[in-house]
Amino acid sequence: MKNRIVWIGLVLFFGTILRMEAQGYWGRIEQREPTLGIAEVYQKYETPDFKLKLVKASQTVAALSPSSGRATNFDFTPGDRLELRDKDSLYHLGDINLRIKDTNGNWMDFSTATTRAEVTPLEVGGNVLAAADLANTLPKDIPVSIKRYYELDNNQLVMRFEIKNTQTTPVEIGALGIPMIFNNILEGKSLTETHAQNVFFDPYIGKDAGYLEVKRLSGRGPALLVLPKENMSFEAYRPLLDDPTPRSIVFEGFHEWMVHSKAYAENEWKGVEQWNTPTSLTLQPNETKNFALKFVLTEGIKNVQETLIKEEHPVAVGVPGYVLPIGDKAQLFLSYSKEVESIQVEPQGALEFKLVGNTASNYKEYYVEGKKWGRARAVITYSNGLKQSINYKVIEARQEVIANLGEFLFNEQWFDDKNDPFNRTYSVISYDYGNKRQVTQDGRVWIAGLSDEGGAGSWLTAIMKQYLQPKKSEIEKFEMFIDSTLWGGLQYSTGDEKYGVKKSMFYYEPDKMPKGTYSDTLNYNTWAAWDNKHANDTGRSFNYPHVAAAYWVMYRLARYRKGLVENHDWKWYLERAYHTSMAMVDLAPYYAQFGNMEGSVFLEILKDLKREELTEMADKLEGTMKQRANQWKALDYPFGSEMPWDSTGQEEVYTWCSYFGFEHKAQVTLNAILAYMPTMPHWAYNGNARRYWDFLYGGKAGETSRVERQIHHYGSGMNAIPVLEAYRKNPDFHLLKVGYGGALGAISNITQDGFMPAAFHSYPSTLRIDHLSGDNGPGFYGYAMNEAAYIIQEEDLGWLAFGGNLTQNGDIVEVDITTAAKSRIYIAPKKMWLTLDAGTFDKVSYNTKTNKVEITLGGKDDYTPNAFLRVEAENVSLPYEKVRGAYQIELPKKGLTITL
Template identity: 70%
Template structure:
């Protein structure tokens, strides 16, 4: 019963007041007078690719289906009878801000107050047309005519705007609402995956586009592109649409070609993805604005559609997050030559020509110089403009070093805390005030558990896995001995190895006066009482603890003198007991995939390596029971939320482990539906998350989050799949985008925020550390170097700098861990339990691989190398890994497959 009560409370809070009021909002909308005209006749049109349905009165889109799947509608037609009121947007609407003379900006929208539009003459290519005057204010200084046209197999939505005054006017904002069916309200997982879409923007000016994908990941996908004068300049949330935003609806956005009016007011002082512009429309002048809608066979075919439609297509390797020591490769696929580049801020990037590919793609080397966002504008000779937004970061080793230092200094909490007993620990942090967050209305944020409170110490411990630091580890051992074991986690009677929801709680009547700040509102349900905080029933808390023990086991087992408080086997057994406790103490939530749930598979593998047979058998049995449950479900990645992007990581990993390939594929397809690859650091590899600012952020609202923990967690299964199917470069681009996206928001001084705000009013990090640790776990266990060859692009490296000389390919490793390398043409997966790679060379003629290992240090006298192929080396095998004595300088080892 406690679990059910908690689940209800958790859901309500995560939606803020939005979820509790959602039905009320819908009810209010339904009671409004219908104005869209759906009681009248619909107009239906068939094109080579689409079935288009329009409301006759408004000529807005009532349905858009592919001829290949008439059962699926890209638009929210299932809610048309509720959303037929003033103020609710539909595909076919338009928004403007216009300035006349010295007056201020004035807003106009076809959705604000509906009126029956006046039909215009059609033709063979024009399916429907209308003068929109009746659905616009009488004082608007322009006329707007809208056309639905065919262009080959594609559908074109065109607006022709004419200045009807005798003077020039300025259009400072022009946007077309992108209304597709992302409203998940009231639907089961099966229904959402069958009926709903998510969409992602490439805000890249004339090369920009929107990809609209079914939640199942199955085709066809819809691609929205500029047809005429529709550069994708900005992407504005339509928060004035009354459709209630919540955990089941992230909201609508509009594609903006001009945004200057917003930049001067609502977005003032915020650096936008593109330079905000406006249009001076002369007296009696007309201008046409059109977008094109095309269908792609599937998600991975979207780039081919862009090429076919003759849009500029950019591909950056390894992506658009640029460590300063990486020489990235940029490939441009477009019919026109480049006339010039612009870089903002000036000097933030360096770019130089590097010839062309076999098929004639333009090739460049791009390097990050100045830390921070950097916009590359590509001006083509035919007048087309493309922008690529990069994020320049320090080298990965420097980023991670700064991160570890910040966590174990600025976030290190070791002041007296006799009531809540949180010292010593790494505690949550407010980067805006530069203070530790020792109190918060949400008990977990200040309570060292749950994602929002465990994020700090989890990140600090996971950092040691890839870049161990003796002094930092010494602090974290104290945390484990004094705070984690016995306080966050405890063993009492039947609650053996239970993990508390929080060690911070709100009981002012039973505690000394002054314990709680008067400036914090503790009136919400999230200010848990002591009993609620002690509840061990939330399974999502267990992976954090298990990962901490497992990391210290790895450090103790494969290094010398790094971990001294406990023996390696104590930590591994604690990890095991915690894993088992999750299934026993939190069975309700354990039916779902967990964020960081892959940790249980890593623990199982190490139990087997250590020949702890009874433990490994028990853990495998418990996990197979969960996997069998998922196998029986059509879409096996539910969670405490109606829809989520957290369980897919673990569901894929166990489905793959037990050979449930069908469920692994279903899971992977769903991940690819919400995790795109596109030429923009913020969206490339960005797994969809949009409500977690409510419970783990400082600026609390429903908003698409940029590289929240979903990015790096979902990169785990994507990159695992790539290692199985290494001819699919798309998977590598998506997975590596999520991997580096996971560290892209770390500040110059090492603070790791919950996520980055996508709204154009902010475009900055959130100021609370929150649940970032879950994302860093994904980076820590998954960071690796990938070496591959693509038919046209040639040899490529992700996580290293590549050079080719004759038959020899050499890659210098640049990741923070330098412990994993995958050579795709050989399907060779090399991993180090200790020690680091300096470089790898591959002779394509002799098929020989040579690895160079860095020198020994005080704590790592030996390297432990694992190879997934039948390769014999002249070293002793220890627990399945070659034990290689390191030297005072780097050593080279040749790997020759039998």
């Protein structure tokens, strides 16, 4: 109870301060004069797919709901806040923004949202439902006229803007955007309410092939697709920072679909490489041009691709996705009714495409290879002139990425100051890549204090690197960290083998520390500058999995390798992992009721306790976790956290609900993950689980410390764990695309020299990595636990490999494994899951006629005389002794081929 009171006093750790600020902003908005005209009559229309409600005065959208029989009580727009948001400068669906060059060569901004006035209705008929001249809500000096139409085209709802140059000289439009206003405002709602009432939306910024997905938080029911109809190339996705709706942990913000963006690229975004080449439009005198979007419903999230095909919209499927490790022979499949005329690569030579031919279902197949590290773009031009852009990220070969990461962590981030007053020597500490220096102080004390996600991130990444790619010299340093800093420092016994974990080793107490200890250039005048008492608090459950994971990996290295771990034996580490797991529930009971990031490690610990026949410990841990899972089973949406909504708890909730057979709740959790974790042809958004506030708490302080959609923050790797586990249980290609996108996304931001940042900035004014290592650890944990090769046969696309290079010769499918650890393979047609506790897979072959599987293991090394192979499949038995449930296989120098 004491811990709980402390945390409430600290405004629930991170989030409540922002919520309080947001509530203040809401109050100020409410006091403003209503201008939208909602006191007047609404106009209501029904199409085959939608119920549409317009504000009569403004003809902006007041509600957009699925039509009869399709969740009609659900509104995709924030119509529930219309009475609060009926003010000047608050955007609504139906608004338009332009930036037009004046006669002096300056860009001038125009928006229908800035000053509300009653628009002039136009006569309607035929397929036109409603129409208006928008002149009254635009400045008098705007050099164009704008009319807006809501109409039906083949019974589909279309929103069309007609723009006419009213001048006698040409007019250049340097920016044109349509605000995408849907109901992602979570303020004041419970988890159950948000999952029932709110949506998230994800952009495919793919030029003429672009689209927007709008999905309910529950992941259930029909999803909305916003598609280009006429002249609506999706060029950029701009945050509407001028909308006064307060952005906070309960509101990510609104964005607009930009058709043209040159005026921003020349100013606010100057010097930043955009997802697409910025363009402008010049209208000749009296020239008129239409810009139209159409609104389409899908049966559900998994039906997006088939709906796009039905709508004759270009579809791209990348294997293994759009993060391309050099050396991987990836594939791209294109489905469109028109022929591919050309593929242009930017920068030149960064990607190589080779046409293979057409699949049985008429996808056009290409081999794709990444040739130059960094961002790359392929612009596909079809015979009808339509252009589709696909953004890739080329990285080094996975083994090299992980090796470089280890080098950076254990050299650049290795902290060994013997005079450190906070006892952090030795450790892998946070790093500022922009200034090329270790972070030994920060106003958010946990960043420099080796705990919480923002401070533990780097050392957690360091140990998970050893799980994939152990290196003796790095493990020796990590042993120093364990014995000098972790055990007895960051973690300590509170008695009765209750091993508490502090919130931070660094703290702010200038009166008790020598003069000069703290920098006078940092801001320590905030709630985040904990004193020693608060830093020593053990009541935050989210800190415990980091420590448990470190002990568990060291146990695995000590148990299944020879001579890698020498400071303690395997049992010491496994017991520490167990006691840390139990201490979380004992010492941090309030937050332990939620799912934790990396909480899936507790199941790995339980499995190993059982394998070691440490029955008493196993039974206690399993019983404790079942009590938590029983609580989750009773909740509608059992993955809250210290935030009002979060995407961190789902990983652990799914893990334990699945383990205990609570399949309904596991499915509820998976559905919610799929609502915020899309698959689309863009490396930044493919598999990118939604995170948007942790640049404040785990990112670089300064101008980029803000509420902003984070590209492959730790949610991508972590949420990929349940998605890929669900795939292995019931192979579904959608799950594999989403999960593998998240897994590879987790390492996509690692620099060539091995620095791993917190995430990548999505704002078009930035579009680069954050410069702080921050809370990268949970994401890399997700990558390490997910890393595997998947071999599948997809009905439309044939034989595919995710994590390897596939060749087919007659009945034989062979895959050379290209993952970093080469330790896990899933063969989908046999539902066969092969894992190695030690050793590597070089290749695997599958005879499609006889179902015979052959695996080739790599040779032994100084620390790996034996492979330990686990086989999850029916009717497989090998002539090797089983040790703790794994086949122990003595390795020769040059490897070994085994038939399963």
